Amino acid sequence: MPSCFSRFSCVRVFVLLCALISQPLAAEALQDEILQLFPKATRIEPKQELPPVYSVYQLDDLLGYAFESADYSSLQGFSGKPMRLLIGMDPQGVLAGVRVLEHHEPVFLYGLGGQPLLDFVEQYRQQSISRPIIVGSRRTDSSDGDSTTQFDGVSKATVSVVILNETVLQAALSVARQLLDGFASAPLATPKSDLYETMDWQRLLDNGYVQRWTLGREEVEAQLEHALSDYPEFAQEDDSSPFSELHFAYLNAPSIGRNLLDAAGWQALCEQLQPGEQALLVMSSGLYRHVPADFTPATAPSRLVLMQNDQAIELYDMHFNSGEVLTMLATPLQEVDAHIFRIKSHAAFNPAQPAALQLNVSLRRNHLVESNSHFTRSFQLDEQLFDIQQAVAPAKPVPIWLRMWQERWWQIALLVSSLLLLSGVFIFQHRISAHSRGFHLFRGGFLLFTLGFIGLYAQGQLSVVNIFTLLLTLWDGFDIRIFLMDPLIFILWSFTFVSLFIWGRGLFCGWLCPFGALQEMLGWVVKHLRIKQWKIAERTHQRLQKLKYGILLGLLFATFYSLSLAERLAEVEPFKTSITLFFVRSWPFVLYAVILLGLSLFVHKFYCRYVCPLGAGLAMLGKFHLFAWLKRIDACGNPCQHCKNHCEIGAIERNGRIDYDECIQCLECIVILNNDDQCVATISARKKAEKASKQQGRDRIIVSDWQPEQAG
Numbered sequence: 001m002p003s004c005f006s007r008f009s010c011v012r013v014f015v016l017l018c019a020l021i022s023q024p025l026a027a028e029a030l031q032d033e034i035l036q037l038f039p040k041a042t043r044i045e046p047k048q049e050l051p052p053v054y055s056v057y058q059l060d061d062l063l064g065y066a067f068e069s070a071d072y073s074s075l076q077g078f079s080g081k082p083m084r085l086l087i088g089m090d091p092q093g094v095l096a097g098v099r100v101l102e103h104h105e106p107v108f109l110y111g112l113g114g115q116p117l118l119d120f121v122e123q124y125r126q127q128s129i130s131r132p133i134i135v136g137s138r139r140t141d142s143s144d145g146d147s148t149t150q151f152d153g154v155s156k157a158t159v160s161v162v163i164l165n166e167t168v169l170q171a172a173l174s175v176a177r178q179l180l181d182g183f184a185s186a187p188l189a190t191p192k193s194d195l196y197e198t199m200d201w202q203r204l205l206d207n208g209y210v211q212r213w214t215l216g217r218e219e220v221e222a223q224l225e226h227a228l229s230d231y232p233e234f235a236q237e238d239d240s241s242p243f244s245e246l247h248f249a250y251l252n253a254p255s256i257g258r259n260l261l262d263a264a265g266w267q268a269l270c271e272q273l274q275p276g277e278q279a280l281l282v283m284s285s286g287l288y289r290h291v292p293a294d295f296t297p298a299t300a301p302s303r304l305v306l307m308q309n310d311q312a313i314e315l316y317d318m319h320f321n322s323g324e325v326l327t328m329l330a331t332p333l334q335e336v337d338a339h340i341f342r343i344k345s346h347a348a349f350n351p352a353q354p355a356a357l358q359l360n361v362s363l364r365r366n367h368l369v370e371s372n373s374h375f376t377r378s379f380q381l382d383e384q385l386f387d388i389q390q391a392v393a394p395a396k397p398v399p400i401w402l403r404m405w406q407e408r409w410w411q412i413a414l415l416v417s418s419l420l421l422l423s424g425v426f427i428f429q430h431r432i433s434a435h436s437r438g439f440h441l442f443r444g445g446f447l448l449f450t451l452g453f454i455g456l457y458a459q460g461q462l463s464v465v466n467i468f469t470l471l472l473t474l475w476d477g478f479d480i481r482i483f484l485m486d487p488l489i490f491i492l493w494s495f496t497f498v499s500l501f502i503w504g505r506g507l508f509c510g511w512l513c514p515f516g517a518l519q520e521m522l523g524w525v526v527k528h529l530r531i532k533q534w535k536i537a538e539r540t541h542q543r544l545q546k547l548k549y550g551i552l553l554g555l556l557f558a559t560f561y562s563l564s565l566a567e568r569l570a571e572v573e574p575f576k577t578s579i580t581l582f583f584v585r586s587w588p589f590v591l592y593a594v595i596l597l598g599l600s601l602f603v604h605k606f607y608c609r610y611v612c613p614l615g616a617g618l619a620m621l622g623k624f625h626l627f628a629w630l631k632r633i634d635a636c637g638n639p640c641q642h643c644k645n646h647c648e649i650g651a652i653e654r655n656g657r658i659d660y661d662e663c664i665q666c667l668e669c670i671v672i673l674n675n676d677d678q679c680v681a682t683i684s685a686r687k688k689a690e691k692a693s694k695q696q697g698r699d700r701i702i703v704s705d706w707q708p709e710q711a712g
Helices: 002-037 105-113 115-124 160-177 201-206 217-224 256-260 263-272 322-328 400-407 409-427 428-432 436-457 464-476 487-500 507-513 514-529 538-545 547-561 563-572 575-580 589-598 606-610 615-621 642-648 667-674 678-705
Strands: 054-058 061-068 085-089 095-102 133-135 149-151 190-191 210-215 242-248 278-285 306-307 311-313 335-342 355-364 368-377 384-387
Touching: 002 085, 002 095, 054 409, 061 095, 085 160, 095 115, 115 160, 115 487, 133 160, 133 322, 149 311, 160 400, 201 210, 201 256, 217 355, 217 368, 242 256, 242 355, 263 322, 278 355, 278 368, 278 436, 311 615, 322 335, 335 384, 400 409, 409 428, 409 436, 409 487, 409 507, 428 436, 428 667, 436 514, 436 667, 464 547, 464 563, 464 589, 464 615, 487 507, 487 615, 507 615, 514 575, 514 589, 514 667, 547 615, 575 589, 589 606, 642 667
Parallel strands: 133 149
Antiparallel strands: 054 061, 061 085, 085 095, 190 384, 210 242, 242 278, 278 335, 306 311, 306 355, 355 368
């Protein structure tokens, strides 16, 4: 036991050391990425909390802010995982650039490669977020061109880059509204500029226009759980002095500001404030002032925070020194520290709503022990001082998934129409299949539509990767918006899922899979060139069919072990190479897809029958289909083997039973059955009927020729 415990302890120590080492390495790597965005940077401040950004400086000049998208956006990519981006932005709202720190988008990891993604994000450099950024080849008219920025998308990766763009804008605008001027709306309440009444100091106090807040020693000691005498800086102070006494007032309202400041002070204040900005006067006396003795002018005070709606609003010193502020006061006070603080426009402070002033107290008992606490004073100004605007809820942006549906409306309409048409064919299959030539022309045309429009143009190839995404979202918390991002994939999956329980897996595999359609077209070439097919023994055929189920099981285990590993293993599907990228890919992937298609020349739909994990998954769900709707007659299999011999996929057994797990619903057996000149049983029955009819005709002739003998 001791040796086991020792080994376990060593492992824990090793893991801890690795974690401690990796943290500074990760921080160093992130700093390198920030320097890529701001090459002139000489100093990067540690990450602050509100908002979470890294302030970047060249000496003492602020170059901008760097921030991670994960702190502001949780949009999930096409893989079901969010992209992790590092974004740089200068104080004017111009993007310094975007760096991709981490992503799981399969099309960039194992398809197009990383370069198209890097080329796409390079477009953000020097773009202002004050203009909406639109991704895609669709161009707006000239009237919109001046107010929007158009980005080139990435062919075959439309959904991924649209989500990336949305992530960048969400994060950048969130930071801009909190830190940059001009990105937040003006407050809902504005002071009445024509409302002014002369008031003295006492009346200002009585009306609540000037707030008085006395923080006693006992209250502070109870909160800190220590006597003030335990702290060296207060050990010699008189016990009668209050811990802190503050007076504060909102200056923008003329009835307050003009009564507190003299004419020159009021004019100087108005000239200093930018549009939408507000000012707060704070004066303090006692043992603990609202700023420390070494407070740096024109910075934010660490001891003082304005609170509203449970959100902290930073105050910024307006750089009037304490002596200047005292001389500006119409009623001078003695022995106080006084500052006028700026409330920036992006804070969206509403002076007519309840608010609070928070005093942060930090006292050091010795060089090792420090006590921290905070105290809050709530206040609300008289609403009669303000013009109150009705709160108009900002228009909610159109969800990204809805925009995708709106932009692809005609593709959606065409796909839905084709699915309705296909459903009609399946419902009225016996009537339609009676016209053999017309049915075959329809099937050929529909397969061309599946390959050309659904696959190559609209990128509607379903994949086992979609199942990975579904499983992960069910594991982490289902969010249907992930699947709504690609409307055609969503519609196809919805239709396929419903059809599984009506007709089984074959409707998708035989009609709606672009790669399956490509293999079937190769079958047309085989028939035209009369290429001899390989004959696979029945036992071997049945064993090979199980291969795709083993591949599916392995992929499912890999999904929960490692998403990256599962995405790599999913390359067993040649869909991405042949349909998504149309063979524009590195040679090993192309060679693999070509080999599978080559095998299809000698074994009909080789990949679909023996390898496809998606087909295996659909077959497992398709076991619960409601109808065994492919018609059989007594002669099927006993003795007739005509349908079995013509079933190229090998889904009809010798006894005439149809294996719905393997059937691709090509309906060829129904065409044979419903055509008198093709069904052997029907032909045989017809021949028997004709023979019987002829025999009856002969009998009638014999009877008509017979003459009874005349009597006598």
